[in-house]
Amino acid sequence: MNTLFYISSAIAVFATLKVITNKVAIHALLYLIASLLSVAVVLFILGAPFIAALEVIIYAGAIMVLFVFVVMMLNLGKETILDESNMLTKKMFMGPSVISLLLLAEIVYLLIQQSIVPLTMKMIAPAEVGQLLFTKYLLVVELGAFLLMSGIVGAYHLGEKEKLVHHRFLKTGKDIA
């Protein structure tokens, strides 16, 4: 189990680094899918099989496919890649990397301060999650439903093309002025 955890964590970190340094959007997306799948393995090892399945089905299966569809629909050409390679210099990476490494060093320092606590690694069954979800967190589930509904409406509203006919008497928008 330990070896599996370390191997999949290494794959996750490597793939995520490839995501943020890649110039081609579709390659970065495929690396992100690999990263999510290895995180799913980590979740399975940590005793969350239900969440691991959801990570594969919803994150890697639904959300990333949406990304792939949009990238294919936009059909970004060579200019975008050229723009990105002009932006992605070592100098650009300097500042954010330094900030991130400082934060990471702080977290590592805090983690080595305290005594080692082993994880229980107890398998938590989906039934347990479901029971908690619909008793203690019922209100939050309803809020999540609101959020999804507003997301659907917002995506539909933003995604539609500009209307050619504003009113049946005003055929184009120019007539209003």
Add this chain to the structure above:
Amino acid sequence: MSIGIEQGMLLAAILFLTGLTGLLVRRDVIFMLMSVEIMLNAAGLAFIIAGSRWGQADGQVMFLFILTMAATEVSVGLALIIQLFMKFKSVDTNKANTMNG
């Protein structure tokens, strides 16, 4: 020797900070949205690790809510990206620095 809470939290922190670096470095909106996804996923991983520490299901419930939020955010974000692309013919955020409509 079993996996301690440090290793798991370290993985979550590395993934989160990688996402943060990507968000700060990249100028392409699609990449920025992907970095946000990485960060949300790392936060969810931290919840699962904390749940595994105590042997409770609460962490997994929180992951479900993060998943819901990520799905909503991506759908609205991608619709906004399509609008941006239709307006500026580019996904570069530097080209979208004017506020005229």
